[in-house]
Amino acid sequence: MELNVIGAKPMKVSDEVFGGEFRENLVHQVVTAYRNAGRAGTKAQLSHSEVSGTTKKFKKQKGGGARHGDYRAPIFVGGSRAFAAKPRDFSQKVNRKMYRGAMRSILAELNRQGRLKVVDAFDVEQPKTKALVARLKELEVGRTVIVSEGVSENLYLAARNNPQVLEVVDVHGISPVSLVRADHVVMTVDAAKKVEEWLA
Template identity: 50%
Template sequence: MELAVAGGANIEVSDRVFGREFSEPLVHQVVISYLAGARAGTKAQKNRSDVSGGGRKPWRQKGTGNARAGTIRSPIWRTGGVTFAARPRDFTQKVNRKQYRSAIKAILSELVRQERLVIVDELKLAEPKSRLARELLDGLGVATGLLIDSEPEGNLYLGARNLRGVFVLAADRLDPVSLVSAEKVVMTRAAVEKIQEWLA
């Protein structure tokens, strides 16, 4: 299939990458897995066995007028342990390589169908200025979105980082969450070729 290039000749792309059917369950699974993998899982709290002290009964069972107590480390006591203490966890969900690549293809294909994918010859700025980046995007009719190049230049990174809702990504760092959440995706010819080579 052919895709239009802004201000240039059309580009031939693979139907297997940009013409695939959209599978919502697959994309959902891959997105959830990607987000889960980004969780640190390092939260930890102490339960009653981890808190120091509490080796003996604080007072006798009867005759003091106080409530019965067996340890000063009870969860209902100040400085006591936490009832359901958090533990370090690994939140990663396994998604094999074939599923991941299929989800990326499905997302790219859906971007084409919804006319949210814009292909250009190159993404370059003469200077690292936000004004130039804004003018570049306005010329493409893009307010916010994701800019993808095979090897983004430094001026593009510096010029676009101060624009709200605009992100720059290298083609080999492509991820499902960035693609799904972007209003528009602007991609260079070189990026398209690199992504096709990866997903073919």
């Protein structure tokens, strides 16, 4: 198949990478696992047995309404937590084949919807946000992820203060979460070739 390159002739790419079917279940599993891997999982609360305080029964069993044993019960201020959270690992196993399959699926769907914009080159001469905004306006894109073979310092500095640019990354920095969040993905020809080598 061919990818349209803005301002240049179309480039031939693999059908498997940029033209495959959209596998929603796989994409959801990989995106969820990717986000969960970033969770600290350090939240900790005190259960009934861990709260400090007296265990003495503070009222008689009958005749006073509700029956209580001590003030450490979850319904009292300063008491325990009924189902106390404990530190845990949120990470999920995703093997390489699944991850690459999800990335192919996302890129193919972006291409199908016209949200993948391929350009011959993408850079700015000066680290100015104004210059980058003008360049993105020419491409008619919204919230964007820019994927380049090599990210120049000027491009990075121009993009970091622009809320419309979610990320500026090289091929190795692409993540499924950023691709799914973006309205458009602007990718250079050289980056597209590297992505094809990686995912083919």
